[in-house]
Amino acid sequence: MNAADTGYIIICAAMVMVMTPALALFYGGLVRSRNVLATHMHSYASLGLITILWVFVGYTLAFGDDVGGIIGNLSYVFMRGVEGVAAPAAPQLPHTVFMAFQCMFAVLTVALISGGYAERIRFSAMLLFSGLWLIFVYAPMAHWVWGGGWMAKIGAVDFAGGAVVHMASGAAALACAKALGPRLSLDQGVAPNNLPLTLLGGGLLWFGWFGFNAGSALVAGTLAGHALVTTHVASACGIMGWMLAEWKRTGKPTTLGVISGALAGLVAITPAAGFVGILSAVLIGFVGGVVCYGAVLLKNRFGYDDALDVVGIHGAGGTWGALATGLFAVASVNGVDGLFFGNPHQLWVQFVSVVGTWVFVYVASRVLLYIVDAAVGLRVTPDAEATGLDLSEHNEQGYSL
Amino acid sequence: MKKLEIIIKPGTFEKVKSVLTELGVHGLNYTEIRGFGRQRGHKEVYRGTIMQVDCLPKIKVDVVMHDEALEKILDAVVVAARTGQVGDGKIFISDVQDAVRIRTGERGDAAL
Numbered sequence: 001m002n003a004a005d006t007g008y009i010i011i012c013a014a015m016v017m018v019m020t021p022a023l024a025l026f027y028g029g030l031v032r033s034r035n036v037l038a039t040h041m042h043s044y045a046s047l048g049l050i051t052i053l054w055v056f057v058g059y060t061l062a063f064g065d066d067v068g069g070i071i072g073n074l075s076y077v078f079m080r081g082v083e084g085v086a087a088p089a090a091p092q093l094p095h096t097v098f099m100a101f102q103c104m105f106a107v108l109t110v111a112l113i114s115g116g117y118a119e120r121i122r123f124s125a126m127l128l129f130s131g132l133w134l135i136f137v138y139a140p141m142a143h144w145v146w147g148g149g150w151m152a153k154i155g156a157v158d159f160a161g162g163a164v165v166h167m168a169s170g171a172a173a174l175a176c177a178k179a180l181g182p183r184l185s186l187d188q189g190v191a192p193n194n195l196p197l198t199l200l201g202g203g204l205l206w207f208g209w210f211g212f213n214a215g216s217a218l219v220a221g222t223l224a225g226h227a228l229v230t231t232h233v234a235s236a237c238g239i240m241g242w243m244l245a246e247w248k249r250t251g252k253p254t255t256l257g258v259i260s261g262a263l264a265g266l267v268a269i270t271p272a273a274g275f276v277g278i279l280s281a282v283l284i285g286f287v288g289g290v291v292c293y294g295a296v297l298l299k300n301r302f303g304y305d306d307a308l309d310v311v312g313i314h315g316a317g318g319t320w321g322a323l324a325t326g327l328f329a330v331a332s333v334n335g336v337d338g339l340f341f342g343n344p345h346q347l348w349v350q351f352v353s354v355v356g357t358w359v360f361v362y363v364a365s366r367v368l369l370y371i372v373d374a375a376v377g378l379r380v381t382p383d384a385e386a387t388g389l390d391l392s393e394h395n396e397q398g399y400s401l
Numbered sequence: 402m403k404k405l406e407i408i409i410k411p412g413t414f415e416k417v418k419s420v421l422t423e424l425g426v427h428g429l430n431y432t433e434i435r436g437f438g439r440q441r442g443h444k445e446v447y448r449g450t451i452m453q454v455d456c457l458p459k460i461k462v463d464v465v466m467h468d469e470a471l472e473k474i475l476d477a478v479v480v481a482a483r484t485g486q487v488g489d490g491k492i493f494i495s496d497v498q499d500a501v502r503i504r505t506g507e508r509g510d511a512a513l
Contacts, residue, residue, distance in 0.1 A: 189452040191445060250446050260448060297449040323402060 005092040008220035009101050014395040015211025016104035020047050022109050022208055025201025026259075027115055030308050033193035034388020035119045036398035042114035045123075046130060050110050052135050054103045054231075055079060061139035063089060063102065063149050072143050089146075090218045101215060106138055108212075109165045115308030116173025119183050122380050123393045129372045133172060137364045141168050141357065155346070156353035157329070158217035159227065162321040163357045170315020171358050173306055175365035180378055182305035184385050190307075195256060202259035206235055209266045220311055226333060227273040230268065234273075234285030238265020241289025255342035257293070261315060264292035267317030272325040275336050280328035284321065286297025292317045319354050326350030402497040402510065403471050407462040409482045410433070411489040414460045422483060424474050427513065429464040440488030459490060459494055465497055473511040 024043035031039045050058070056078055064072030076082050079099075087098035110130045117126065124400060144151040145158045183190070192198060215229040217224035242261025247253045267287025269281055276284065296312030299305070306312065326347035329338035337343035372378060379385075384392035391397060409417055414431065421429060435456040442455040466474060475492065483489055500512040 189454075190447075190450070191452060191454075192447060246446075250451065252446070254446055256447055293448075300449055312449075 001086050001094055002092040002219075004220045006094060006097055006219070008224070009093055009097050009215060012044050012215025013097065013101040013104050014209035015208045016101065016108065016215065017047075017208075019104070019108050019205055019208035019212065020044075022201045022204030023108065023111050025197050025234050026205060026232070026263075027118065027198075027201070028307050029194040029197030029199075029201065030127030030256075031119050032190060032191045032388070033399055034390055034397075036193055036390065037396055038123070038389030038393055039114065039118050041123065041394060042118070042126060043111040045127060046107050046111040046114075049127060049131055049238060050107045050134050051103060053131055054106050055099075058106060058134050058139050059099050059102065061135065062106075062142035063099075064147075066148045069148075069153055070143070071140050071149075072147050094220055098218075101218075102142070105165060105212070106134060106142070109138055109161075109169050110134055112165070112169035112310060112314055113176060114174045115310035116176035116258060116306050117180055117378075118276075118307040119389065120180055120379055120385055121176075121389075122377055123389075124376045125372050125378045128376060129176075129368055129378075132368045132372070133365065136166070136170065136368060137361055138168065139275050141361065145353075150333045151353045151356065154352060156322075156349045157275060157325060157346075158271045158322065158353070159274040160213045160270045160326075160332075162267070162318045162325070163353055166267045166270060166314040166318030167322065167354065167362045170311045170313075170317075171361035173310030174315065175302065175362050175369060177304040177306045177311070179366060179369040179373070180302070180305075183307065184382055186305060189298040194254070199255060202263060206262055206266065209235070209270075213266075214271060217274055223274050223334060226278075229278055230273045230281035231269055231274060233278055234281045234288065235262045235265040237282050237285030238262050238268065238289035238292075241265070241286040242293045243289075245290045245293045260292070260296070260309070261289040264288045264313050264317045267292070267314055268320070268321040268324065271321045272328065275325055275329040275334050275338075277328070277330055277333060280324075280330075284324045284328065288317050288320055289323075315323065315358075319358075322350050322354050322357075323347065402465055402500060403511065404463065404465045404467055404495050404497045405478075406476070406493040406495075407464070407482070407490070408436075408459050408492070409462070409486065410488060411458055411460050413482045413484065413489075414462070417462060417478055420461075420477040420481045421474065423476055424470065424477055426464055426466060426470075426474070429462055431460050431462045434459050434461045438488065438491065440486075457488070465500065465513060467513065 024040040028036050028039045060076035064075045082095045087093045088093040096281040141164045143149040214224045214228040239261040243253045265285035265288045292313045295316035296309045327338045329336045330341045331337045339347040445452045502512040
């Protein structure tokens with residue numbers, strides 16, 4: 001164990017934790033004022049529920065000893081053997097610190113899905129789905145990529161969670177949007193209730209992302225510094241990409257476009273942050289901004305109501321990032337070459353990981369949603385939806401003006 | 402007595418209020434309203450969604466005056482509220498039958 005690395009990852013874990021409240025602000029500002037608290041609730045409930053489930057069983061399913069490339073075993077169930085020892089996956093860190101850092105990722109990923117079911121899900125259904133999803137979808141996904149499962153074995157790389165966090169939350173949000181159906185009164189238009197809240201949340205997400213990506217190096221060294229720079233550069237370029245695309249299409253750049261572009265860049269660089277060069281990050285971020293803007297427009301064409309654009313930003317951005325890792329990875333950064341550096345095989349395994357993630361997460365999420373619907377009912381009544389979830393589900397209101 | 406319902410752009414309210422006060426109007430009420438006329442509304446863009454917002458915020462001033470003050474006030478308000486763009490608003494004029502000052506019970510013009 002190493003004091004510098006330990007101190008560094010403790011701070012990074014705290015930064016990733018802040019991303020979930022930041023997401024609550026980001027999402028909360030985008031919904032109508034009658035749902036602002038319920039939308040915050042989705043993120044904070046994840047902090048509560050997912051943390052407990054992670055400590056009890058989630059962590060061991062993801063990072064316990066590999067069982068057939070599919071799932072971890074129960075060696076760390078209820079934190080057995082975790083306290084006071086070094087982490088097997090990162091011997092420079094105490095096992096507790098590694099577990100806590102990973103816990104924050106699980107919490108955030110579950111909270112990210114909420115953009116797909118916002119403004120219409122029953123709170124009890126949201127809790128039940130989130131808990132089941134952590135155990136049956138997130139834990140295997142994290143195991144496949146980071147816990148020595150089949151994706152890691154075929155050589156797919158995902159530095160900080162392009163597949164595990166972003167593609168997975170995007171695919172799950174698509175499943176939620178399809179299972180729930182569109183919000184009522186969508187045709188009357190949905191204007192965000194508080195864009196400054198969204199901008200503040202987006203800015204804080206950017207801050208937390210340094211812990212997320214640079215922290216994923218798991219050591220306080222050159223690779224962490226490299227990931228910090230690629231992350232920041234890609235986010236900046238995501239802003240420019242989205243802004244220019246939007247300016248060209250609708251005639252004016254918007255603040256929501258700028259903050260969405262920043263997140264698109266961040267999502268796109270997430271799997272690549274510790275594998276690609278800095279100039280590649282420029283391209284990955286810029287294209288990420290343009291691709292995600294295009295992907296957000298798709299929902300109108302296909303008619304699924306992905307309320308807060310999880311599919312368009314996290315799904316599409318994560319997919320682009322995973323493929324871009326297969327294109328731009330260079331061994332001088334972290335030992336893996338991509339297509340442009342003479343290793344076409346890397347692009348192929350990245351592609352397999354993309355397809356595997358989308359298919360598994362989408363199908364598994366639909367099955368879980370079906371079960372939850374049968375158990376407690378997914379959607380609130382039309383009357384409750386019109387009143388707003390703040391009052392109908394939580395007996396409170398966000399604004400008394 | 403005449404009553405004016407003056408519907409104006411929110412940005413011209415302060416000017417309209419000050420010309421009314423200068424011309425001896427002792428009291429007025431205003432309401433923040435939304436509506437549309439020939440201007441219709443504007444376009445708002447949120448990521449992929451383009452929304453047509455039909456009803457824009459306006460201010461409606463209600464003011465009652467002596468008959469002889471009417472023309473002078475109308476002229477002044479029109480100058481104060483005019484920007485020359487579509488959407489400057491409208492003034493509706495109606496007769497008022499009577500008025501009562503609640504504190505003293507005075508009636509008619511004396512109540513204004």
